[in-house]
Amino acid sequence: PDSAQLWRLSSQNEEGLNLWRNWYHWMPTGALVLIDEVQDVYPTEATFKPESCNYKHVDNYKELIPEHWYTYHYTQLEKFKPDDLTSGDVDDLGRELFNEHGHIIYPKTLKECYMRHRKYNWDIICCTPDITSVHKYIRNVSQYAYSHKYFDGLAGIPYYNRRPRIFEHNPKLDGKTPNKASTITWKKIPIEVHKCYKSTATGGITKGQGKNFLYSPAFAFPVAAVFLCILYWIWYFTSNESAVESVEETSQVDVVNNQKDTSSNTNNAAIQVLDGEPVSVG
Numbered sequence: 001p002d003s004a005q006l007w008r009l010s011s012q013n014e015e016g017l018n019l020w021r022n023w024y025h026w027m028p029t030g031a032l033v034l035i036d037e038v039q040d041v042y043p044t045e046a047t048f049k050p051e052s053c054n055y056k057h058v059d060n061y062k063e064l065i066p067e068h069w070y071t072y073h074y075t076q077l078e079k080f081k082p083d084d085l086t087s088g089d090v091d092d093l094g095r096e097l098f099n100e101h102g103h104i105i106y107p108k109t110l111k112e113c114y115m116r117h118r119k120y121n122w123d124i125i126c127c128t129p130d131i132t133s134v135h136k137y138i139r140n141v142s143q144y145a146y147s148h149k150y151f152d153g154l155a156g157i158p159y160y161n162r163r164p165r166i167f168e169h170n171p172k173l174d175g176k177t178p179n180k181a182s183t184i185t186w187k188k189i190p191i192e193v194h195k196c197y198k199s200t201a202t203g204g205i206t207k208g209q210g211k212n213f214l215y216s217p218a219f220a221f222p223v224a225a226v227f228l229c230i231l232y233w234i235w236y237f238t239s240n241e242s243a244v245e246s247v248e249e250t251s252q253v254d255v256v257n258n259q260k261d262t263s264s265n266t267n268n269a270a271i272q273v274l275d276g277e278p279v280s281v282g
Contacts, residue, residue: 007069011041019064021053024106024113026061026069028076030121038126039133042110050137053110077103114141132174139171147175162189 010016019026020041027033035041042048058073081102082089089097099105106120107113114137117124128134131145139145146168154160163186169175178184 005072011035011037015064017041019061021110022056024110024117024120024122025056026058026065026073027122028069028073029080029104030076031123033122033124034127035124036127038138039128039130042135042138044133044135048135050110050135055106055108077101080104111137114138117141130174131171142171145169145171145173145175147178160186162191163187164189 009019011020017040020035023033023035058070062070082098091097097105104120107116114124126134126138126142131139146166148164148166150164151160165184166187167175167178167182167184169178169182
């Protein structure tokens with residue numbers, strides 16, 4: 001929509017990495033959050049401590065994030081600020097479900113953030129080359145996980161151009177190999193998508209060095225064998241048909257000759273010679 005805003009933040013510097021790890025402190029409600037290379041933001045290494053991401057109020061980030069980010073955060077909070085508290089806004093202990101400013105209470109911990117992200121209308125998409133390197137707090141609450149792989153070896157077949165293999169798998173598994181229950185799709189990636197995404201720091205692209213499987217002996221030999229078998233079957237059946245036709249023609253000729261011989265013998269048998277004079281018999 002025209003009202004949508006695109007916020008970009010690199011995680012390749014200390015300041016950006018810290019902001020990404022604590023994104024739920026300053027992210028406005030209703031946001032679509034896309035974290036690329038999430039294994040670097042939330043790794044499985046023991047050096048990463050989830051408790052270091054415990055909630056801090058957005059005012060602590062006023063000097064760290066752009067002004068319009070900070071302003072929009074409060075604009076969104078005001079949308080959910082009740083004019084008058086109702087019984088549904090207070091628990092049985094008399095505690096309000098809003099903070100001292102009358103705003104909704106944000107998650108206190110990283111684990112709570114991912115457990116309750118729907119409550120804040122956050123949709124989260126994480127991208128990684130190795131899902132096993134992503135912290136369990138993220139993987140355990142993931143609804144879907146998709147593995148995609150592009151095969152350079154299939155480049156010789158037009159259908160597979162810009163079509164990676166995609167299949168859904170359990171987020172707790174590595175997803176490297178599809179199983180029998182996996183539904184595999186080959187979705188065409190529009191060229192416009194590549195124009196929107198810069199995947200390398202240099203701007204250049206190194207083509208994968210995978211060999212074309214069409215030239216692989218493991219593929220070429222079986223295909224050649226099948227092709228030769230097909231040629232042999234074609235030759236075998238066509239040659240047999242020719243042989244049968246030849247035999248049929250020979251048989252027909254023999255029958256005709258036999259009929260001629262029989263007719264000739266019958267005519268000869270119908271004439272007998274008696275005392276040197278021909279006599280007609282029968």
